[in-house]
Amino acid sequence: MARRVISSGKESGSGDQSRGRSIQGRSAQGRSPQGRSVSSDGSRCESGGFVDARKLRSEDLVAKTLDETSGTLGVITRPKVVDFSARLKERRKANTRMIVMRVAASVGVIAAIVALVWLLFFSSVFRLESSGISVDGANEWVSQEQVLSIARQQAGKSLLLVSGDDVEKKIKDIPGVTSAKAVKRLPNSLEVTIKAQKPAAMLKTSEGTMTAVDSQGRVLNSVSGASVEGIPVIEVADVDESLKNRSIKEALKVLSSLPDSMRNSITRVTAETQDSITTELNDGDKVIVWGDSSQLKLKKAVVDKIINDPNVIGDKHNVDVSAPLRPIIK
DSSP states (O other): OOOOEEETTEEEOOOHHHHHHHHHHHHHHOBOTTSOBBOTTSSOBOTTOOOOGGGSOOOOHHHHHHHHTBOTTSOBOOOSSOOHHHHHHHHHHHHHHHHHHHHHHHHHHHHHHHHHHHHHHTSSSSBOOGGGEEEEOOOSSSOHHHHHHHHGGGTTSBGGGOOHHHHHHHHHTSTTEEEEEEEEETTTEEEEEEEEOOOSEEEEOTTOOEEEEOTTSOBOOOOTTOOOTTOOEEEOSOHHHHTTOHHHHHHHHHHHHSOHHHHTTEEEEEESSTTOEEEEETTTTEEEEEESSTTHHHHHHHHHHHHTOHHHHTTOOEEEOSSTTSOEEO
């Protein structure tokens, strides 16, 4: 049955025929494969329609993006489209360059260290030669050659490897040397300064042989032409045995501490016991009983005061300072 619709007081037919004509007119403009209508440009559709991608306008999105991100001078400021493969290649290249630079820097540092080590320890620049060693302070009882023979053991080494302490220790072992100092001078020289004492005494045996010894009881190596003038003489039966005797050791300590003015006046030394060290001055003009080697500084001061003051010594000849605070003059 046909239906009527009344609108605004007007009658409208069921519209079957008119609706058919309208649909046919629209289909003339364009019809979708499913029978749905689309706009003539294919970009829009009526409600309930769809977009046909085949009829859409094509766009170069890359060109559009580059155009949108270009500055006034045409310089790309910040592309929004990133080529990840290209970025990966760039990153790999950057990492490779970084690795190469680090390896090159490491090789350079190692080469510099090797060159520096060679320069300091193996080159001739800092090498100590025998001609670069000097000795000062030797005397007729401690020869310069003795000291040089020890210092020359360091020749051929880099000055930086030369042991000054080792040189000093060995030189101090030479009889008669009381001190030694080895100073390294860059680039390749060594200065050795020693303090050598004269013999503390000459040990005279019954056979008439004379042996020079220092304050520590070490036998000195006599140098040709050495003078024994002013050196006290101790008569002993045997040199080796006497050096083991406590009384001789005490006598050597006393004699080595005396000033040269007194040592030159000593004509005889006796050491029957370690507490009875006695020296005779000027063939017995004065006799000093020292006792042992203790309190030597005080004993020497007391003796000097007594023997150099006529009002004290008078016509006495014997001074006993084995007990320095209670000297005995007779």
